[in-house]
Amino acid sequence: MSGVDDRELARLFRTALEGDERAYGDFLRITADLIRAWARRRAIAGLDPEDIVQETLLAIHVKRHTWRSDGPLAPWLYAIGRHKLVDALRRQGRYPRVEIGEVEDRLAAEEEETVRDWEIGRALATLTPGQRSVVTAISVEGRTIAEAARSLDMNETAVRVALHRGLAAIARRFGRD
Template sequence: MNGADDRDLARLLRMSLGGDEKAYSDFLQNAAALVRIWARRRVANGLDPEDVVQETLLAVHLKRHTWRTDGPVKPWLFAIARHKLVDALRRHGRHARVRLDAVEDVLVTEEAETARDWEIGRALEALTPGQRSVVTAISVEGRTIAEAARSLDMNETAVRVALHRGLAAIARRFGRK
């Protein structure tokens, strides 16, 4: 797993909530890698990104029961990380000075990415598992029809049909024809 696939993260977290310690260890390793990359881009002078990572993982451990098992993991994870970063900045207080215009673009981009991930998750909820995997492979991950067919062990015609039906179901769910 590359650590960035929300479906794999969700699977690991669901398994860990069921008591699978290996899945929980794998989930935490992948979550730590994602949060570490995220924190390194956002931490101000004088703060250690690893502190934000560790605080986030502790909060994930304590609040893992709050994750909706049918929802995406990454928006939930990054919301926790964002709160832990704010907490760290508050603790650091007077010592960290960052001009708002220096981080404004980062904050706007981050909010847009989180909102987009959440809306994609909501849209995918309306689909059957087969349609969800096809739409995710093509529309979210950017694979071609041929690549999706190979990775999902389907023929290309079946992938096209599932994609069409999946996108139509999403359009119906959100009031578009």
């Protein structure tokens, strides 16, 4: 689920179902982000992913009593999203006309993004846990040295050293000295 823990999301939803409005707000915000990213990858020309997000959130609210609290939450969420996507496609018509040029860039970008994510994961897997957390914070998440140092409870010099060693290890491993 792209970095979101299903157990944590399920805990939020359970708490929300027990009446905690703040938990429900947090759950809806996180879920909206997840469904939005999912819908953007699947929507074709003529479909607004935001419409799918809104319809999915409404359906989750209406059907919240159907989720089995002892089961995983993500499959239930994405099943509702899939149904809303199919409904939107049906409303669009049996044979929507889509010019290949309209989706060509998006399809290429999705493939490139998937390969890039795999390559980044492969490179990070070669590092020690400390180097991995520093390289991830700075090179993947885009944090500054100072932000990474604060979030990792390290001093800035140690972050710089770990970053340098981590990037050097990746360069050696993948043949770019």
